[in-house]
Amino acid sequence: MKQSEIFRDNADNCLQLAERAEGQPAYNRFLRMANAWTALANEQEWLDGEVPPVPARILQEQDA
DSSP states (O other): OOHHHHHHHHHHHHHHHHHHOSSHHHHHHHHHHHHHHHHHHHHHHHHTTSSOSSOHHHHHHHHO
């Protein structure tokens, strides 16, 4: 399993915990954790060369 997939699994777990959270502070905390894991997954995909460093939309605008 790729590291980015592990990070995304962690994000999914945090979202599940957020759904079961008791109270808004806990919900917000789990949501922030899920967002952080997703950001790490995106960064890892970039580091692994799976996605370009610049979004394709920006590259297309530069070619126009």
